[in-house]
Amino acid sequence: xxxxxxxxxxxxxxxxxxxxxxxxxxxxxxxxxxxxxxxxxxxxxxxxxxxxxxxxxxxxxxxxxxxxxxxxxxxxxxxxxxxxxxxxxxxxxxxxxxxxxxxxxxxxxxxxxxxxxxxxxxxxxxxxxxxxxxxxxxxxxxxxxxxxxxxxxxxxxxxxxxxxxxxxxxxxxxxxxxxxxxxxxxxxxxxxxxxxxxxxxxxxxxxxxxxxxxxxxxxxxxxxxxxxxxxxxxxxxxxxxxxxxxxxxxxxxxxxxxxxxxxxxxxxxxxxxxxxxxxxxxxxxxxxxxxxxxxxxxxxxxxxxxxxxxx
Numbered sequence: 288x289x290x291x292x293x294x295x296x297x298x299x300x301x302x303x304x305x306x307x308x309x310x311x312x313x314x315x316x317x318x319x320x321x322x323x324x325x326x327x328x329x330x331x332x333x334x335x336x337x338x339x340x341x342x343x344x345x346x347x348x349x350x351x352x353x354x355x356x357x358x359x360x361x362x363x364x365x366x367x368x369x370x371x372x373x374x375x376x377x378x379x380x381x382x383x384x385x386x387x388x389x390x391x392x393x394x395x396x397x398x399x400x401x402x403x404x405x406x407x408x409x410x411x412x413x414x415x416x417x418x419x420x421x422x423x424x425x426x427x428x429x430x431x432x433x434x435x436x437x438x439x440x441x442x443x444x445x446x447x448x449x450x451x452x453x454x455x456x457x458x459x460x461x462x463x464x465x466x467x468x469x470x471x472x473x474x475x476x477x478x479x480x481x482x483x484x485x486x487x488x489x490x491x492x493x494x495x496x497x498x499x500x501x502x503x504x505x506x507x508x509x510x511x512x513x514x515x516x517x518x519x520x521x522x523x524x525x526x527x528x529x530x531x532x533x534x535x536x537x538x539x540x541x542x543x544x545x546x547x548x549x550x551x552x553x554x555x556x557x558x559x560x561x562x563x564x565x566x567x568x569x570x571x572x573x574x575x576x577x578x579x580x581x582x583x584x585x586x587x588x589x590x591x592x593x594x595x596x597x598x
Contacts, residue, residue, distance in 0.1 A: 293539060294454060294551035297558065301447050305440055313439040314511065315565055320446045321507045323557035324453045326531040328500035330553035331457045333532060335466060336490050337473035341396045341525050342383070342403025346498045348520030349376045350505025352410060355422045355515040365428035365436065365510075372506040373499040379406070380498025381491065388490050400522055407520040421516025428510055436510055446507055453500050454550050460496065469493055530582070531556040537585050 304316055325347050332338040353372030362368055383402040387395055416422045427436040435441045460466050472479045472486035479486055509515045518524075535556020563581070567574035 294554060297554050298451055305443060310439050313443045317443050317446045317511055319558045319561035320450045321504050321511060322561060323554045324450050324504035325501050325528055326553040326557040327453050327457055327550060328497040329528050330532045330550060332493055332497045335461050336469045336493050339396050340399045341522060342399035343501055343528050344524035345403035345406040345520045346376045346380055346501035347505040349379055350502030351509035351515040351519050354506045354509040355424055356416055358424050359416060363429050365430050368428055369506045373502040376502025377495045377499040381495040384491050384494035388487060403522055403525060407517050410517040410520055419517060421514055424509060424513040427513060449503060457550055531560045534560060534582055534585055
């Protein structure tokens with residue numbers, strides 16, 4: 288219940304933000320919400336299936352390149368480009384997940400990292416689409432021929448709506464019988480197998496769903512920046528997403544709103560990390576020296592709160 292209240296409060300704050308925000312702040316909030324969608328997709332497999340992917344940025348970058356390449360080839364409509372970007376990212380997740388999910392723990396982390404780096408180097412080799420320099424989009428995607436996404440206000444609310452829809456999809460799946468099998472396999476795989484259920488196809492489908500949502504976030508990011516580059520697929524960005532999910536889950540735990548898999552924490556983490564990074568970067572160029580200890584304190588606070596909550 289508290290997790291739902293936390294998510295509702297964040298959505299309400301974002302919905303009201305344009306009343307006091309200028310164009311720059313709207314762009315910053317849109318970026319935070321885009322990363323919140325990516326963090327939601329990662330939290331979906333981390334909290335729901337116990338899968339720590341270090342190649343998640345590749346899925347996000349594939350979605351971004353999907354929009355960029357389609358636009359370069361003349362397809363600008365978001366109603367076409369966004370589903371294609373999601374489908375390509377989901378297919379990549381399905382193909383790589385079929386191999387990665389044969390492993391567990393640190394082996395899964397390393398294999399997802401390897402696949403992510405493979406995708407990174409492939410985009411670097413796409414000389415027709417900018418190669419290492421990236422690809423500049425001619426404009427933002429249209430919607431049924433209309434340039435609604437050009438408006439920062441419209442883009443803000445479209446991104447907010449897609450973030451809420453992503454959270455609802457993840458929550459509904461995790462609450463379904465499918466999601467209960469995922470969680471049960473995460474807690475006790477041997478018992479699930481004893482009941483005659485194979486966790487592998489459940490995890491593979493979940494990984495593909497996470498890929499589609501990450502692809503959606505990439506499609507939105509490409510439109511926000513009007514630019515795509517191999518840096519979108521960097522393992523550093525995968526690390527940032529993990530930090531967002533972990534920091535958000537710790538903050539949610541400190542507030543009594545649960546940890547990973549509760550989704551509200553992923554949104555809180557993405558918003559918090561993006562906004563704090565931006566604020567600190569205006570104070571000093573050495574902002575990471577401040578951000579690191581803040582993150583440690585947050586994790587410690589969440590850990591203490593979690594221990595106290597145990598019976």
